[in-house]
Amino acid sequence: xxxxxxxxxxxxxxxxxxxxxxxxxxxxxxxxxxxxxxxxxxxxxxxxxxxxxxxxxxxxxxxxxxxxxxxxxxxxxxxxxxxxxxxxxxxxxxxxxxxxxxxxxxxxxxxxxxxxxxxxxxxxxxxxxxxxxxxxxxxxxxxxxxxxxxxxxxxxxxxxxxxxxxxxxxxxxxxxxxxxxxxxxxxxxxxxxxxxxxxxxxxxxxxxxxxxxxxxxxxxxxxxxxxxxxxxxxxxxxxxxxxxxxxxxxxxxxxxxxxxxxxxxxxxxxxxxxxxxxxxxxxxxxxxxxxxxxxxxxxxxxxxxxxxxxxxxxxxxxxxxxxxxxxxxxxxxxxxxxxxxxxxxxxxxxxxxxxxxxxxxxxxxxxxxxxxxxxxxxxxxxxxxxxxxxxxxxxxxxxxxxxxxxxxxxxxxxxxxxxxxxxxxxxxxxxxxxxxxxxxxxxxxxxxxxxxxxxx
Amino acid sequence: xxxxxxxxxxxxxxxxxxxxxxxxxxxxxxxxxxxxxxxxxxxxxxxxxxxxxxxxxxxxxxxxxxxxxxxxxxxxxxxxxxxxxxxxxxxxxxxxxxxxxxxxxxxxxxxxxxxxxxxx
Numbered sequence: 001x002x003x004x005x006x007x008x009x010x011x012x013x014x015x016x017x018x019x020x021x022x023x024x025x026x027x028x029x030x031x032x033x034x035x036x037x038x039x040x041x042x043x044x045x046x047x048x049x050x051x052x053x054x055x056x057x058x059x060x061x062x063x064x065x066x067x068x069x070x071x072x073x074x075x076x077x078x079x080x081x082x083x084x085x086x087x088x089x090x091x092x093x094x095x096x097x098x099x100x101x102x103x104x105x106x107x108x109x110x111x112x113x114x115x116x117x118x119x120x121x122x123x124x125x126x127x128x129x130x131x132x133x134x135x136x137x138x139x140x141x142x143x144x145x146x147x148x149x150x151x152x153x154x155x156x157x158x159x160x161x162x163x164x165x166x167x168x169x170x171x172x173x174x175x176x177x178x179x180x181x182x183x184x185x186x187x188x189x190x191x192x193x194x195x196x197x198x199x200x201x202x203x204x205x206x207x208x209x210x211x212x213x214x215x216x217x218x219x220x221x222x223x224x225x226x227x228x229x230x231x232x233x234x235x236x237x238x239x240x241x242x243x244x245x246x247x248x249x250x251x252x253x254x255x256x257x258x259x260x261x262x263x264x265x266x267x268x269x270x271x272x273x274x275x276x277x278x279x280x281x282x283x284x285x286x287x288x289x290x291x292x293x294x295x296x297x298x299x300x301x302x303x304x305x306x307x308x309x310x311x312x313x314x315x316x317x318x319x320x321x322x323x324x325x326x327x328x329x330x331x332x333x334x335x336x337x338x339x340x341x342x343x344x345x346x347x348x349x350x351x352x353x354x355x356x357x358x359x360x361x362x363x364x365x366x367x368x369x370x371x372x373x374x375x376x377x378x379x380x381x382x383x384x385x386x387x388x389x390x391x392x393x394x395x396x397x398x399x400x401x402x403x404x405x406x407x408x409x410x411x412x413x414x415x416x417x418x419x420x421x422x423x424x425x426x427x428x429x430x431x432x433x434x435x436x437x438x439x440x441x442x443x444x445x446x447x448x449x450x451x452x453x454x455x456x
Numbered sequence: 457x458x459x460x461x462x463x464x465x466x467x468x469x470x471x472x473x474x475x476x477x478x479x480x481x482x483x484x485x486x487x488x489x490x491x492x493x494x495x496x497x498x499x500x501x502x503x504x505x506x507x508x509x510x511x512x513x514x515x516x517x518x519x520x521x522x523x524x525x526x527x528x529x530x531x532x533x534x535x536x537x538x539x540x541x542x543x544x545x546x547x548x549x550x551x552x553x554x555x556x557x558x559x560x561x562x563x564x565x566x567x568x569x570x571x572x573x574x575x576x
């Protein structure tokens with residue numbers, strides 16, 4: 001009874017951990033709630049199994065905790081997406097291991113009845129293990145892609161579909177026959193499935209994939225909860241699962257794509273537009289220097305900064321903040337506009353700006369600020385491309401057609417900081433580069449911004 | 457603060473109800489349904505809580521959900537705490553290590569991020 005109550009309190013703590021995130025001021029408190037929750041969950045488990053083996057398990061926790069703390073304190077905020085993907089893979093693998101444990105020693109988890117292991121437990125054991133395995137290998141691939149170590153490869157859709165249906169058949173076979181080797185094969189194939197599901201997905205879709213894997217890790221936890229008849233795991237898994245699902249939905253809406261499109265048709269979006277950008281060599285764009293840009297910025301009355309992944313790779317956020325401060329001292333109104341899919345994971349840009357101590361009141365979401373571009377003097381675009389591309393509004397043949405964009409073209413002057421004139425991840429040329437009011441500042445975003453600061 | 461407490465009791469009542477629903481012993485025929493009841497209700501709780509998260513905090517949201525989904529450590533502790541040595545215990549031991557990497561890593565990185573949001 002004590003154990004059940006402790007589990008219940010832990011579940012409430014987890015809900016508070018998420019609820020705390022509804023405002024930046026109280027978010028830390030939520031995080032502490034989460035820590036209390038997980039400690040209570042462990043204490044409750046120790047109460048229920050006795051402390052006879054506590055020594056070994058505490059050693060295991062210490063080893064894992066040491067590794068985890070080392071990684072988490074050292075990781076830079078730019079590398080956050082790959083770290084989160086890497087951590088998802090660990091949850092997946094842990095779920096697989098627990099499912100195997102339950103499969104080999106069902107009596108330990110009290111899931112054996114008069115007629116052998118409960119059928120319901122078998123279904124969920126298989127499901128938990130399969131989802132866990134997909135989460136593991138999928139996250140490993142996502143990690144390698146985000147870290148730039150693996151470029152991705154095309155996998156025909158029918159292979160995925162075939163493998164998925166085969167895994168489902170195996171699951172049914174396992175539940176009816178209870179053969180352990182089928183369970184092992186099922187898990188092994190799920191590992192393969194996870195890898196080939198994520199391998200063909202492109203860089204622009206990574207925010208969706210990272211949040212989708214987040215959701216999977218939740219469902220895997222839930223599956224294990226069903227197997228072990230543990231409410232805490234079911235509740236936590238369901239909450240994490242729905243959180244990841246909502247994030248994927250928001251990201252998909254930010255790109256005007258459906259989740260199925262992202263998962264199955266990812267390769268097609270790129271190919272159709274490749275011929276479009278090479279033909280327009282006649283277009284010219286205006287290149288500017290840092291001094292020109294500084295002059296324009298100084299004479300502006302309001303500036304909107306639009307950060308993208310380029311800001312993360314060049315670590316330009318601190319220079320941006322410094323520039324913003326100088327401009328604000330001169331009486332210029334500086335704000336930051338963040339597109340939902342900017343960066344490689346949901347909220348990535350916000351964290352980077354917060355790292356540079358930009359006040360979150362100056363940071364606006366797409367809907368809040370889009371109307372203000374028309375009245376602002378300068379839009380300062382740092383390494384963002386597709387999220388500003390007007391082709392999304394009028395070019396029905398474009399692969400990004402229908403995606404909500406930041407309407408930077410409406411500003412009096414657009415300053416584009418880019419490494420090269422290359423296309424963005426969607427592979428679509430941006431007509432804004434050639435517009436009358438656009439000035440391109442080619443080069444490293446951090447260096448260019450620092451030059452502007454000097455010129456100011 | 458008052459509002460906070462009211463929310464607390466709201467959630468507490470939700471969960472209490474879900475918990476009561478699932479208290480039935482596993483051997484009873486409808487135990488599967490009780491588990492699913494808990495699951496579905498928790499999905500709704502999750503849905504409403506997560507929609508209220510401000511978009512600026514979506515990155516910390518991901519890392520904190522990542523940390524709390526490592527509550528699967530409960531299953532690992534059960535597996536590792538048995539007295540017979542074997543596959544099951546070894547797997548449990550490994551799962552504890554993996555899950556605790558996640559718990560510590562997830563909460564610490566969330567803390568780092570939130571610290572950045574707090575300072576002006």
